[in-house]
Amino acid sequence: MSLSESRLTRFIVHVTLAVLLLITLFPIALMIVNSLKPSAEIVQNPLSFPSDLRWDNFVRAWSDANFGRTLANSALLTGLTILLVCSTGSLTAYVLARRKIRTWKILTFYLLASTTAPIQLFLFPLYFGFARFGLINNPVAVAFIYTAVYSPFAIMLLRTYFLAVPKELEEAALIDGASHWQVFARVFLPIVSPGILTVALIIGLYSWNEFLIATTFLQGQDQLTAVVSFFLLSGQYSSDWGVIMAAALIIVLPIVILFVLLQRRFIDGMAGGSVKG
Amino acid sequence: MHRLYVLPTLLINVVIIAIPALLTVMLAFFEWDGISDPIFVGLDNFRALWGDSVFWRALGNNVIWTIIFLIVPIAMGLLxxxxxxxxxxxxxxxxVIYFLPVIIATAITGRVWQGMIYSPVTGITGLVQRLGIDLANPLTETSSALYGIAVVDxxxxxxxxxxxxxxxxxxxxxxQIEAARVEGATFLQTIRYVLLPGIMPTITLMMIMTVIWSFLVFDFVYILTQGxxxxxxxxxxxxxxRSAFYDLAVGKAAAISVVISLFGLAATVLYIRVQAKEFDQ
Known part of the structure; x- marks a missing residue:
């Protein structure tokens, strides 16, 4: 729904929204402008436009942050997490949506509780436990941590998609002699695939950006994710801020492009479950 | 048969979250450096926290953080x-524009603000200083560091x-809105008497989540000031x-984690009650 208002109200509204827009875009603009400037020009004035575009910053950022390696690490970790969350999550969401097991209520409570558990509540024993089993610097192990952390959210979101599948479809398939697995794989999965895509995008975003777990469990030079590599690079006192901003853009750009292209999925998915009627 | 379907989720979740969480609660009563055998010390870790001014400072900062985030972003969002x-x-x-900062990695947002805005050398703060205006980097002052971080978040x-x-x-x-307008309600009255009550359940849920999240805040503090x-x-x-990984006082770290969880617990119970309602329909 929308409101129609007087001209004055509309004017005030647009000015306020524009001010908020500027506040939002200002730091992003600083990142873009300064990614193309030499260090000396940034020190002089971070607001000025580059006198000539220094694309070289991106070349240096690529090698300084070891992006050839770290971006691949991030991509692998993200892909693995998406795969794990979507496969295990859709199975559980199906069972919860259709109340296939008697303990569905307990399971739901357990999953809801684990979405609000602070990472610190399980981080320390997990770290020292992983260390004992030689699982530090192991991206597969980290993908499992992400899966545990993000699954409850993914399941709650997927559940709403499974709920929307008509019961008659399932019954018809069962009468035709389909097994339960076939009903899940052949009837449900194709119908809920938009939901799975949404979940994949959001879980992908979370894993790509994740900081605390990645910085704790992946510390070897060759195992760093792009975000952690950026964090370490930008923490050095001697760093060139033009190069740092270029490195930031390299990580952010693919995400922003995906987001702008698929904004409805991102926004509806992330907001999903939060709007109460 | 369908019990097998939930097995992968449950297994991963129990191994990664539930068991380590229980271990954390146990470790809170032990002294442990992460390598040698843990020594049972009873309530010593909690007693040490009670007398530790840094602990009270941190707890107070979490409370300030909660108050800020219950008010400012919710007001801005509603407006x-x-x-x-x-x-x-x-x-x-x-x-779409307002949502952009949400999708940028915290490490990147933190560094952009640190270097391009707060820094007295490469940032706006430095530029303002050079214009002769007395402006300090908020992150390096004890009185303003927390608020400097809060602005970024x-x-x-x-x-x-x-x-x-x-x-x-x-x-x-x-x-509902049309009825209000027909009866002559102004824009602000419509907001106050129709729109806000209409979305109250959503606002309540977001406030509960804010309390939970405020006690978990980590990334920006760690990235910008390390405390x-x-x-x-x-x-x-x-x-x-820091206690766990820098001082190797894992028992103390576990005790702090238990405190964090206790603060989140009340909010978590509320959260589950609100969220579970829709499962009964």
């Missing part, structure tokens, strides 16, 4: 969301709330992290 109802056609454009966060409130507002029934200067911006999660 922008109701205004987007008036903006109509351009609403989606604003919504607010910038990163408020757009999420705005988008959620906007989605909720659009579900308020059009007849400094002089512990002035320390929060419980960075305090626990």
């Amino acid at each position: 922008a969301a109701t205004m987007m109802l008036v903006a109509r056609r351009s609403a989606n454009f604003f919504q 607010l910038w990163h966060w408020w757009g999420f709330l705005c988008v959620i409130f906007f989605a909720a507002l659009r579900q308020v029934r059009a007849e 400094g200067p002089a512990y002035s911006s320390e929060v419980l999660s960075t305090f626990a992290y």
Whole structure:
């Protein structure tokens, strides 16, 4: 729904929204402008436009942050997490949506509780436990941590998609002699695939950006994710801020492009479950 | 048969979260450096925290953080969301822009603010100083470090709330709003008496989540100040992290984690009650 208002109200509204827009875009603009400037020009004035575009910053950022390696690490970790969350999550969401097991209520409570558990509540024993089993610097192990952390959210979101599948479809398939697995794989999965895509995008975003777990469990030079590599690079006192901003853009750009292209999925998915009627 | 379907989720979740969480609760009563055998010390870890000024500082900072985030981003989100109802056609454009900071990695947002805005050398602060105006880097002052971090997190966060409130507002029934307008309600009255009550359940849920999240805040504090200067911006999660990995006082870290969880627990119970309602339908 929308409101129609007087001209004055509309004017005030647009000015306020524009001010908020500027506040939002200002730091992003600083990142873009300064990614193309030499260090000396940034020190002089971070607001000025580059006198000539220094694309070289991106070349240096690529090698300084070891992006050839770290971006691949991030991509692998993200892909693995998406795969794990979507496969295990859709199975559980199906069972919860259709109340296939008697303990569905307990399971739901357990999953809801684990979405609000602070990472610190399980981080320390997990770290020292992983260390004992030689699982530090192991991206597969980290993908499992992400899966545990993000699954409850993914399941709650997927559940709403499974709920929307008509019961008659399932019954018809069962009468035709389909097994339960076939009903899940052949009837449900194709119908809920938009939901799975949404979940994949959001879980992908979370894993790509994740900081605390990645910085704790992946510390070897060759195992760093792009975000952690950026964090370490930008923490050095001697760093060139033009190069740092270029490195930031390299990580952010693919995400922003995906987001702008698929904004409805991102926004509806992330907001999903939060709007109460 | 269907029990097998939930097995992978459950197995991963129990091994990664439930068992280590139980171990954390146990470790809170032990002294442990992460390598040698843990020594049972009873309530010593908690007693030590009770007498530790850094702990109280961190706890106080979490409370301040909670208050800030219960007010500022929720107010900003509500303001922008109701205004987007008036903006109509351009609403989606604003919504997409406001959401951008939410999708940028915290490490990157932190560094952009640190280097391009707060830094007295490469940032706006430095530029203002050179103009002769006395302006300090908020992150290096004990009196303002926490607020300097909060501003960054607010910038990163408020757009999420705005988008959620906007989605909720659009579900308020059009007849209710029209009825109010026919009876002569002004724009502000419509907001106060129709729109806000209409989305109250969503606002309540977001406030519950804010309380939970405020006790978990970690990334921006760790990235921007590591809790400094002089512990002035320390929060419980960075305090626990440092205790465990820098001081190798894992028992103490576990005790802090238990405190964090206790604070989140009340909010978590509320959260589950609100969320579980829809499962009974």
